[in-house]
Amino acid sequence: MVEVQSITFPEGITLQCGEKVAPLRVAHQTYGTLSPKRDNVIVICHAFTGDQYVASPHPVTGKPGWWSRMVGPGLPIDTDRFFVICTNVLGGCMGTTGPTSERAGTGRPWGKDFPPVTMHDIVAAQVKLIDHFGIDRLFAVIGGSMGGMQVLTWATDYPDRVFAAMPIATSPFQSAQNIAFNEVSRQAIYGDPNWHGGDYQAHGVIPARGLAVARMVGHITYLSEEALTRKFGREIRPGTVPSSGDPLSALPFGGMFQVESYLRYQGSNFTRRFDAHSYLTISRAMDFFDLGSEHEGNLSAAFRGVKTRFCVVSFSSDWLFPTSRSRTLVRAINQAGGHVSFVEIDSDRGHDAFLLEEPDFDRTIRGFLNGMARQAGLSAGECDNAV
Amino acid sequence: MVEVQSITFPEGITLQCGEKVAPLRVAHQTYGTLSPKRDNVIVICHAFTGDQYVASPHPVTGKPGWWSRMVGPGLPIDTDRFFVICTNVLGGCMGTTGPTSERAGTGRPWGKDFPPVTMHDIVAAQVKLIDHFGIDRLFAVIGGSMGGMQVLTWATDYPDRVFAAMPIATSPFQSAQNIAFNEVSRQAIYGDPNWHGGDYQAHGVIPARGLAVARMVGHITYLSEEALTRKFGREIRPGTVPSSGDPLSALPFGGMFQVESYLRYQGSNFTRRFDAHSYLTISRAMDFFDLGSEHEGNLSAAFRGVKTRFCVVSFSSDWLFPTSRSRTLVRAINQAGGHVSFVEIDSDRGHDAFLLEEPDFDRTIRGFLNGMARQAGLSAGECDNAV
Known part of the structure; x- marks a missing residue:
């Protein structure tokens, strides 16, 4: 505790x-x-x-x-x-x-x-x-x-x-653009199977996927295009591409870009420490401002x-x-x-x-x-x- | 037909x-x-x-x-x-x-x-x-x-x-930023209760909420900040604010900003004409490019x-x-x-x-x-x- x-x-x-x-x-x-x-x-x-x-x-x-x-x-x-x-x-x-x-x-x-x-x-x-x-x-x-x-x-x-x-x-x-991004985040939370009309606490679950998507949206807006490019560019996450043996194909079929991996990590990590209703309440307070x-x-x-x-x-x-x-x-x-x-x-x-x-x-x-x-x-x- | x-x-x-x-x-x-x-x-x-x-x-x-x-x-x-x-x-x-x-x-x-x-x-x-x-x-x-x-x-x-x-x-x-936005859209689709691990067609449903969120993300990126401000600014959608009788409060408690209404409309409209797997397939083709x-x-x-x-x-x-x-x-x-x-x-x-x-x-x-x-x-x- x-x-x-x-x-x-x-x-x-x-x-x-x-x-x-x-x-x-x-x-x-x-x-x-x-x-x-x-x-x-x-x-x-x-x-x-x-x-x-x-x-x-x-x-x-x-x-x-x-x-x-x-x-x-x-x-x-x-x-x-x-x-x-x-x-x-x-x-x-x-x-x-x-x-x-x-x-x-x-x-x-x-x-x-x-x-x-x-x-x-x-x-x-x-x-x-x-x-x-x-x-x-x-x-x-x-x-x-x-x-x-x-x-x-x-x-x-x-x-x-x-x-x-x-x-x-x-x-x-x-x-308007800030409100728009917040609205996307809110809709992602509302659309989560664990949302239960907002009663997720009574069901003993959290709308983790929706909350993670919300956080991913946020993370993109917190970084400049230059910073994202410098940090990740088009790098592929090692070990995510099945080796096809095809030397002509440098394409990551089935693989994952580093930037995707980063966002998924940020998204899922966030749900351990933040409540969805708090997210909604505070995002709305910003929109009102x-x-x-x-x-x-x-x-x-x-x-x-x-x-x-x-x-x-x-x-x-x-x-x-x-x-x-x-x-x-x-x-x-x-x-x-x-x-x-x-x-x-x-x-x-x-x-x-x-x-x-x-x-x-x-x-x-x-x-x-x-x-x-x-x-x-x-x-x-x-x-x-x-x- | x-x-x-x-x-x-x-x-x-x-x-x-x-x-x-x-x-x-x-x-x-x-x-x-x-x-x-x-x-x-x-x-x-x-x-x-x-x-x-x-x-x-x-x-x-x-x-x-x-x-x-x-x-x-x-x-x-x-x-x-x-x-x-x-x-x-x-x-x-x-x-x-x-x-x-x-x-x-x-x-x-x-x-x-x-x-x-x-x-x-x-x-x-x-x-x-x-x-x-x-x-x-x-x-x-x-x-x-x-x-x-x-x-x-x-x-x-x-x-x-x-x-x-x-x-x-x-x-x-x-x-990297384009890939990042696409990844948010994909995660919104994967998180939809109707996704069924991608087998939504067999279940006779579509992951409409997730697809709508994906479309909303897209729409924000298609417009400039200036265009969003000019089109919507901080306007409230008429009829969405319960009249509180409080003359001090001009705040839209419970109301909806026009930009939110616009995005929701664009999102839900889109699901009538587009398939989620097509969305994923084509977004990935762009990411590969x-x-x-x-x-x-x-x-x-x-x-x-x-x-x-x-x-x-x-x-x-x-x-x-x-x-x-x-x-x-x-x-x-x-x-x-x-x-x-x-x-x-x-x-x-x-x-x-x-x-x-x-x-x-x-x-x-x-x-x-x-x-x-x-x-x-x-x-x-x-x-x-x-x-």
Whole structure:
């Protein structure tokens, strides 16, 4: 049994859709030490299928934390200096209340009856935890992809509580193409023989094939065409082609391309650690996200009066959340008279680049946090000279 | 019962994989009149899920032919002048022998036992039909997407029999990303409850959900991000959102985005006219395609001695078969000392643009065919002045 750090709020949370989820449990991991003034807090928001294990081994897979190269002592997000909190999102399946949690009074999990959540709800759950810790203001909120949607929601919903914000490889709205890919994933799950109209938990099964297909779709969109070509090209997986003895035929009849093998592995591996209803709930929360729509389509209105200092980061080969979306965001913040800097990192690795070794990106994060720390009057960290 | 134009070859065809398919039926449509010298023949090769009904109504859906705006009297591919032949590809499901055809001596369809086919096999089946018609040399071969792969195969496998060739929105090889999307589609089909290990025909069912998901994936890749945004944006399908009475919530809880509705429609519609085994067979034929690999990775060697005049066409926003692939192709033909011109059509509609109203594209086809007709010494058509 994995021990999960969490706080339970018996009163629960009332969601934007009007429904109430109670109790509310918020699972989280923390790194570093909270300063006496409680002014050194960085909230990291995870992406779609991420979790709170940002810099510690994943309890199911045993793999290192998903950002362990970025978060730790002396690293760009320096835990010798900052107190880092990462929560599992509302609707997730790693300890925070979601479809796999027991619905009070029923003895059964929420399952398909878990209500729809939004980025506002996801961040509101995080706010409850921050309040519980007695933290008034965050030094910074940082997140990539869907994590970036949470960063934008934090800064616009709680403008007085966020000093600095880094929305990374993200967008102020979910695009038609993003919705379309999510819809393919959802249909793959609905079409699984183990779906049972959403009641798979009652049948003691999981819609693993559909969930694997969903994950495969995701993986393609996370990588650039160049990265897929460099990683796999048209290589054949060894041992999958029956030797035909025909020297003329170099074709892999019956064989498997490496890229297929990779996707199958990613797909089936994923089903060990992720719940289908959580997948559906969170993908829908992303689809709902559209900051401008809440201000009659005027995105800059969302940033009116927001004093948060933003550093927007995009990656040149990211086609899921392309640089053009970050530019739209930067323009809107500028129009609202806000503080914003913008960096496009040159990388050919696609959306996934924010999780990979990209020295320019590391320098951007380290530099922004150090600069902001000076502005916020935080005591100088040892890493200041490392910029 | 739909009457299908077809020729049956009792001797069948021996495939590249070594297996034999007999008899071989080649279903086709023709338009225009074969000239006495049999020198005015244009073969049009259809794309992945296309068919021979290039300029006549589809017998299942009743919709106009897929290129009826391009092929006909006075149109860019002018049937007052040219004799146009379009065959259903080997492995297809519109009359040419494929998985839905009866396997001789068994009283049952080939189904999952239909052998793997390649572009070479697909074109070899077309050659049998051309031979049957007593046609020595084609004036031109034209095709987009997978049709373009056939065009390239025609010109390199039968260099003396093709005067002019237009590979459109295509590539000399299937990329890792293209294989990856095809693999997602295949896994969606394999995961369908009606798949029955490939024996769905024996069970009297079709894996419709999986096939629909496959089609949805395809549709996303056929459109540019811009086209999806322009067509659908974040519009909600009317009537799908329960009115909550909450004026604060503009969110479509329980509702459906237009782009989702569109994809579901495209997906379910497709299953009425396409067979899952055909889908798998043809998607695999595309994945196998790699002209250079047959010449130790030297693509230009494939074009050595080829006298065919090529006009390569790409579309600027096509991300499935991007312009860079066409440039690779053009460079290889040039290196081999071949004849090639290249046009990139400026369009924001993605891969699908070759099927849509694009005046520059029409002019390119008309101009190339007229110029080639003069070079080939064909009698001047009435359309010559229309360029």
